[in-house]
Amino acid sequence: MSTKNIPSESTSHSVPSITQEDIVETLPTYKPDALVACHRLHKYFPIHGGLLGRKLADVKAVDDISFQIKQGETHALVGESGSGKTTAAKTLIRLYDATSGDIFLRNFKTHEMDNITHARGANLRALRSEMQIVFQDPSGSLNPRIPVGDIIEEPLVVHGVKSKKERLERVVDIMEIVGLRAEYLKRYSHEFSGGQRQRIGIARALILNPKFIVCDEAVSALDVSIQSQIINLLQDLQGKFDLTYLFIAHDLAVVRHMSDTIGVMYLGRLVESAPNDVLFNKPSHPYTQALLNAVPIPDPTIERNKTIIMGDIPSPINPPSGCRFRTRCPKVMDICKEEAPPTKEIEPGHFIACHLF
């Protein structure tokens, strides 16, 4: 009963078209302050169809991405819908099984980076208490038939905290920390406002004392005045509990305020990643530039010459050859069609996959 709601190893995956030699290259060494990392991570979803349910194609939701997040920092993944941000995050915390690639998490006992890609059973359950997720829609992710106290308590039951009294104490504690009054314990989720529901979702994620939390569009559905309250709460908690966040958002203003490092995704690939100030001051990939250019600014005195990229994000089932952004890129060259651009480090910590560099 411990891992209900979690899709486990039921789906079988086809190996993607990279060969074994590609994978067995030397794994990078991780910085001593890295908490979580992934290396050449792939996640493909097979599409079955036809009379016999044969596999027709793959949706290449995450296609060869690598990054690491330092302990206590916030790494953001940005990109349009369908770029693979959520899939990458869910694969990272083992809600999906990776098609290939490796996932590492710092083990605080041994101080080593453990490879958790294939953890199963009790090992996996133990990992769940270290990696949690806060979802976008706070009403969709809370069971309407269960009092919120029980929702927040459930992870403790699952993870074997036996004493009812101890569980209740911890629930009351955590509710206070996230700014909910303890007398709301017996209420149901529909009795709360959107902001309070998101606080419940955060309390549930925090109750097992995780080190790593994925915030999947955690503030996107909230009203303007509530959004800033929850952003402040997330930052408070990060300081208090030394949390590491993977922050997924499409609102780049929130990302600029929240994150230390940022990865820009397009059609399953990381096209650029850099520290916060570098990415916002010196966006280098044409897609990053287009994305930043498209963000409206709440100041009518700023006149901007907007170059708007046309078209929609192509289908991840049949992505364009070579560079995947070439169909919308204003600076497209002949080589972009032929070859996928390799990822280069153009200055320390600033990675880019583009033929212009």
Add this chain to the structure above:
Amino acid sequence: MALLEVKNLHTYFHTMDGLTKSVEGVSFSVDKGVTLGLVGESGCGKSVTSLSIMQLVAIPPGEIHEGEIIFQGEDLLKKTPEQIRRIRGNDISMIFQEPMTSLNPVFTVGSQIIEVLMIHRGMSEEEAKEKTISLFQDVGIPDPARRIDNFPHQMSGGMRQRVMIAMGLACDPKLLIADEPTTALDVTIQAQVLQLMRDIKKKTNTSIILITHNLAVVAEMADFIAVMYYGRLVEYAPVKELYGNPRHPYTHGLLNSIPRVDKPKTAKALPAIPGVVPNPYSAPSGCKFHPRCKYVQQKCIDQEPPYVLLPDSDNHLCRCWFPVKE
């Protein structure tokens, strides 16, 4: 003369839990060729205001309790349903937030616009089809002759919103009401749709009421901004004045609390407005913003402030006893 003048509008809903005064004494006007941004959080009454103008409020449980909606010199609230139907979709049209739920999934997108043109403009099917193709061209849908035979699910979100805009523009409306037209879209697609709306306005001189919670989108689109809170207008000003010199503590607080993409990251917490919007069934006394206001005084608790012109201005209105000065 103003194209649209809303005077002292009150829209109430009689629900199982009691009476909700969704819109309480809202007044504003929109001139020809002007874009008004109507801004506020969910539940503030901005959408109900627009539905009242279109007379799409379900009665019952809704009720337009009081007020006048003067469009081109005539009060829409005094017209028969038959007359309203001729105005709606013709002189005034509306673009909704979610194009997937406002387009009929079992008809092709083309047929849904052809229908509008045949009803309102008395065109033959041939003419209407031709006009629809040219509308699709105008809103930037590639390969329009083929795309009119698509069903809504065969189009992307951005393309569906373009169809909605084409439908809204089909009869050359004098007033276009856009209710969160880009909220469901990606930022790149949002930029495309906003650019399209700006181009259309330049070309046709249509007046637009843009309803949104996004303070950045209205800053780029609107000429005037009206801010709503708890069913009331709390501040109104030309766009540069409102952003440069917000006087109501709510507007002031909102503008200060939003993260900015054009400002570097700081270690400081966002100056968030505390608390939440009050429950619609139990209004606070006096100024409805007073429980969340950091400048609150006894007078604010006792008496509701009037919505008046600020003494030093001729087009900046504010509903506050003690407007913020900076």
